[in-house]
Amino acid sequence: MVDAHQTFVIVGGGLAGAKAAETLRAEGFTGRVILICDERDHPYERPPLSKGYLLGKEERDSVFVHEPAFYAQARIELHLGQPAVHLDPAARTVRLGDGTLIAYDKLLLATGAEPRRLDVPGTGLAGVHHLRRLAHAERLRGVLASLGRENGHLVIAGAGWIGLEVAAAARSYGAEVTIIEPEPTPLHGILGPELGALFTDLHAEHGVRFHFGARLTEIVGQDGMVVSVRTDDGEEHPAHDVLAAIGAAPRTALAEQAGLDVVDRADGGGIAVDAALRTSDPFIHAAGDVAAADHPLLDTRLRVEHWANALNGGPAAARAMLGQDISYDRVPYFFSDQYDLGMEYSGYAPPGSYDQVVCRGDVGKREFIAFWLREGRVLAGMNVNVWDVAGDVQQLIRSGTPLDPEKLTDPTVPLTSLLP
Missing domain, CATH: 3.50.50.60 (FAD/NAD(P)-binding domain)
Known part of the structure; x- marks a missing residue:
């Protein structure tokens, strides 16, 4: 049972961290919530950085997860521009860059990822x-x-x-x-x-x-x-x-320094967590880009670097921190917009995992749904300029039912009719 005397600390001021803090309050937690952000900006979403904002179609203020006033209203203590530099699981403390020491009862690591650097001559040049x-x-x-x-x-x-x-x-x-x-x-x-x-x-x-x-x-x-x-x-x-x-590398330095289990880079990297997004320390959870989770549906350890995982993973971790029975089994999902092409991808089908790719619709016109199959089971689906079908695609993935590829590729056969 949690109460007003407890302190929950979140390290990482991205979407996962901000949504986790919001969820703690929405679920009735009355203790202290402390959100540590190494950037000076309030928590923001990253998709606009390469889409609408970069294109000049969205204003700067549109990228933020919440209005700045939200945090004070929700009694969420923000430490902006303050990196967490040391984690002591035994003492349950986090030290910030300015020397501030913060004690916690539960901790969420939502430290995200950082872009991989080119290891070539000339990277110090302007431009x-x-x-x-x-x-x-x-x-x-x-x-x-x-x-x-x-x-x-x-x-x-x-x-x-x-x-x-x-x-x-x-x-x-x-x-x-x-x-x-x-x-x-x-x-x-x-x-x-x-x-x-x-x-x-x-x-x-x-x-x-x-x-x-x-x-x-x-x-x-x-x-x-x-x-x-x-x-x-x-x-x-x-x-x-x-x-x-x-590509991007998960920011695991704090977890490694604290002795938490991490995944080898060859296997995708990240902080190892179970289906409840709990690390090897029972008082520490991890979510978002940095978390490599045991996925109950896909039966593999998976680290997902996309918006939907941060959006849903942060709240799932918050509920797990509150003692709720959580099994985080969301189907991986991401989207992209390029020129006049919009697409959504659901599932997980790495090279070598599938034996067939089939499409329904007109690939030439870029209006179609592609499916990656293994023995007739849908591992992943990508809808290109076809909308309101991602939910159906995810249900096909969840079902694990072998399907007739001819029906799957026939636009006259509703996807919902293929569900068991």
Whole structure:
């Protein structure tokens, strides 16, 4: 039983942390709630940073999870611009960068992830960018507008979701764009060769140049500014700015220092948690990008770096901290908007896990649903410019029922009729 004398501390001021704090109050917790944020901005959502805000379609204030007044009204104590630098599970204390020591009864680690850095010569030049924080997006938004005005050239290392969304934004401003990607298609590790080519064609139609099968090995500068990049196949590409979009690494340093169980990077990294999002310490939970959870539905340990996981995982962890019986089994979900293509992806189908990819609808018109199958069971589904079906796709995944691929691909057969 929790009471007013307890203190629950949340380390991490992103969506997961903010929603966890909100949930503690919504569930009736009357003790202290302390939210520690290493950024000076109030907690905000990250999708707009590579979508609406970067495109100039959304204002800065639209990215925040709550109005600033919410935290005082909900009696949530905010420590903005204060990183947590030391965690002592035995004493149940967290020390902040300014030396403040905070004691806790329960702790939630929602420390998120940070962009992976390019390990090549030239990364210290002006014009080399990452995109993870609001300050990054503010800077990049101005850069893209300037490149568009001056017919400048942006080189993007990596054809994942961030790389592709920034490419679409850059082209909307009129900038020239080249994407360097070691795999043969964009999103190769997520969509496989079957659907990755769809995004090659989409971006090529909008003037993006791809250089597949190569890695960026050097950023060349002159007078401290970027002038080109070189790749491991001997090619050189003109550039005024470079974006490193080669993935994100979970921020596990605090957990590792405290002796909590973490997952090897080769296996995806992150803080190891059970289905209740509880770490190897019973008084510490983890949620969001940093949590590698035992997934009850998928029967695997999985770390998900997407908005929906933070949105739902933070509240699930908060309820578990309150002693509720939680089994976090949400179907992984993410979405993307690029030019006139909108898509939603549900499920988990890594390379080698499926034996068939089938589609219903018109792939050529980019209005379809793709399904990744194993022995007729739906592992994942992606709806492209087809809406209000993600829930049905997730139900098919949950059912685990073998389906007739012909019925699955027949647009005249309602997806709901295939559910058991």
